[in-house]
Amino acid sequence: MxxxxxxxxxxxxxxxxxxxxxxxxxxxxxxxxxxxxxxxxxxxxxxxxxxxxxxxxxxxxxxxVRRPPRVPLFSGAAWDAQQHVCLFVGSDCAVGKMTAALELTRAANAVGRRAEFLATGQTGIMIAGKGIAVDCVVSDFVSGAAEQLVVDADPRSDVLFMEGQGGINHPAYAQVTLGLLFGSGADSLVLTHSAGRDEIDTFGTPILPLTELIALYERLCGTVKPAPVVGICLNTLGMDDDAARRAITETERETGLPTDDVVRFGPHRLYGLVAERLQGKTLPLGSRAMAAHLL
Amino acid sequence: MxxxxxxxxxxxxxxxxxxxxxxxxxxxxxxxxxxxxxxxxxxxxxxxxxxxxxxxxxxxxxxxVRRPPRVPLFSGAAWDAQQHVCLFVGSDCAVGKMTAALELTRAANAVGRRAEFLATGQTGIMIAGKGIAVDCVVSDFVSGAAEQLVVDADPRSDVLFMEGQGGINHPAYAQVTLGLLFGSGADSLVLTHSAGRDEIDTFGTPILPLTELIALYERLCGTVKPAPVVGICLNTLGMDDDAARRAITETERETGLPTDDVVRFGPHRLYGLVAERLQGKTLPLGSRAMAAHLL
Missing domain, CATH: 3.30.160 (Double Stranded RNA Binding Domain)
Structure with missing residues (x-):
């Protein structure tokens, strides 16, 4: 003491x-x-x-911090948000989704964009001072919780960076990942991956090749509301700078997407490369949903 | 009174x-x-x-009925179950997954198979007298709850029919669907669909063509533990028998899979067609997971 x-x-x-x-x-x-x-x-x-x-x-x-507020079921209200919603998705837990989201928020604000970070896990909430620990929400309400974060965001903001959770083929936690994917009504995705990791932590099931992982995320979104992966945050912790640069270049070549380690090299270069794609809104699929938005 | x-x-x-x-x-x-x-x-x-x-x-x-017991996180223990696990997946909520699972359990038991129905929703629990309402489980623990149902099943049974929930592209509830898909450690899937329904209830997002829906379920499973769709339960409520037979034939042709309305025509024919594929166990992917199972 x-x-x-x-x-x-x-x-x-x-x-x-x-x-x-x-x-x-x-x-x-x-x-x-x-x-x-x-x-x-x-x-x-x-x-x-x-x-x-x-x-x-x-x-x-x-x-x-993890005690969730009472939230309503998902209603589609997130589809009406004025802000562009960018969700961080990952290849596994603990690859740096929260950090990447915070860094891109910082880069956006540095160039005069009104960006807000939306926390979905306990550490993010401690940093942001608010948010919802979605892994603690009753499962029926996870998509509603993600939607509520979007609906409650500062209406003066123009881009919302939502922290992601888990990974879409994580044996234990993929359900949380999918609840965020649909509930956020994301307009774009940023993929976060830890360079060199090839197995889901503790389960030994394989981390998918990034091109397959991107296709899987985009295909799932594409059945409700299309959202492209616009860039990749590569976590190169433990490599030296040269090895990190090589891993980044290799990932860019493999996926055709702007890639950087936003902790090691700062978020500004990657933000510049993806900024243009963090604009505007996509519409959910479906005749009634479309009609409601076109009214 | x-x-x-x-x-x-x-x-x-x-x-x-x-x-x-x-x-x-x-x-x-x-x-x-x-x-x-x-x-x-x-x-x-x-x-x-x-x-x-x-x-x-x-x-x-x-x-x-919906108050869930305390369950552990998913551990992979479901992968060690001796029984064949067959999970009912759907194109939407309220298409007849529970009823189909109960009917195929009945058909299996009628021919001397030791089949058990695993309830995952409140009505199924009221019928079976036990189960876990997974939509009421804290989201981190949904896959653990599904696993627990498998682990706690009668060890003398040889096939477990697990009631499914939601649909994999349901905007509000897909997270519950995915938690069951991975948590059950399913060896096979039965797809349930309501003939003629083309939009997800109340959201207006499209129900995918069945071949796409099957590919999506199989692709997701295929990243953790492969499980094929072995048959289709088609809900033809509201059609006359002729129209129902036409819809069943059409679905069989479209998907190449055995199809029936197990309520209208009884479950015995469909069970006979899929019984052979409700045997044995598949292994999860991944070197460590595989090694643990091959020991």
Whole structure:
């Protein structure tokens, strides 16, 4: 406590999101020291009688970042948003979708665009100060939660960068990915991939070749509301700059799409290459949906 | 009360699953008459202080069919199941997936196969007496819930027919569909479609041509654990028998797959045509996953 902290951040989420038993003593000690407890766990601290009682005694707050607000079912309202919606999709979990979305938001704002970052996971919410942890939303309502983030975005913004989750062929989490894909009403996608990773983390199922992955995302969207992949954020962590440049060039050649590591080399070059495609709105498919939008 | 009922069944679920305000008085009257209240709503009656108090006073039970049990995350355990897992997938909601799954279970058992029906929605649970309403499960855990149904199935059974949910390009509910597709570790799929329906209910987005829909389901599975569509249950409700037979023949020609309306004409013919393909297990993709299964 020598640094006079004001909060204890439970920033890692163990698989399944339960509270590890051996954290309890430390959390109680932090509560006694009147620290705010900021938690990204699936297990809500506010449902834990012992922690709630301790927080009440010391007058501090338990913030369950992942606790979702009540959201309506998906209605199609996202299709009416004025902003261009760009969703980050990935080849796996933990490839850098959130970071890439934050970086492109920064690059857009740097050139005078009104861009907003929409957080869909606990770390993004801690950074943005708001958002919805969609993996914690009851499954029927995931697309509704994504839609709500779009509907509630600043109406003065003109492009919304939505943080993605999971990957479309992730054995455990693909359902969250697809809920975001349809619920966001995305107009464009940015694909994020970790260079050199070839298996879905912990399951050993293969990461698809990027061209196949792009085709799969575009084909799925294309059955509801078409959205092209406009660029690729390649995570080259652990490579030296030369190897990173080679991986980027190779990915550009393989996919024909602008590619960069927006952390290593900054987001401005990639943003410049995709900016033109982050404009305007696409329409959902379907006669009634189309008609409603053409009225 | 002249018929001396023992239960009040709230069998319809309004969009979003909330308790309609004008049902409350009737529910309270039923509780006073000591009826068990069986509810399929997203809003759990057991969270409603007034209803809980009334039930305690009259000594009756509120059964929230949709309240999911606590399930672990998807682990890959479904890949180790000994039974052949057949998942019902659809072109939309409310096309007859549950009914088709129940009918094929009946046909399999009629010829001495040990088949079990796995319920994933509230009506299926009311019929089977057990199951998990996966649309009510927190989204991260949907694939884990599907897996749990497989893991918990009768080990003496040799084929599991899992009720499906939604449709893979349903704007609002596709995430539930995909969670079941990957979580069940399906070995085969049966496609269910309502003849003549060409738009996703209430959204107006098109129902894909069946050959495209089949390709999309198989392509998605094929990135994790391949599962072929082995037959088609065509719902011909509202047609006369001749028109129904024509629609079935047309669908068989279009897709090259055995097709029938298992309600109108009984499930035995279709079961006979697909029975051979409801055997054995497929392996998930990926070196580690494969190795684990080959040990």
């Amino acid at each position: 020598a640094q006079q902290p004001t909060a204890l951040l439970l920033g890692t989420a163990p698989q399944g999101g339960a509270l590890p038993a051996d954290w309890r003593a430390d959390i109680l000690r932090a509560i006694e020291a009147r620290l705010e407890i900021v938690s990204g766990l699936h297990d809500f601290l506010n449902n834990d009688a012992e922690l709630v009682a301790a927080a009440q005694r010391s007058g501090t707050r338990l913030w369950d | 002249a018929q001396q009922p023992t239960a009040l069944l709230l069998g319809t679920a309004p969009q979003g699953g909330a308790l309609p305000a004008d049902w409350r008085a009737d529910i309270l009257r039923a509780i006073e008459a000591r009826l068990e209240i069986v509810s399929g709503l997203h809003d759990f009656l057991n969270n409603d202080a007034e209803l809980v108090a009334a039930a305690q006073r009259s000594g009756t039970r509120l059964w929230d």
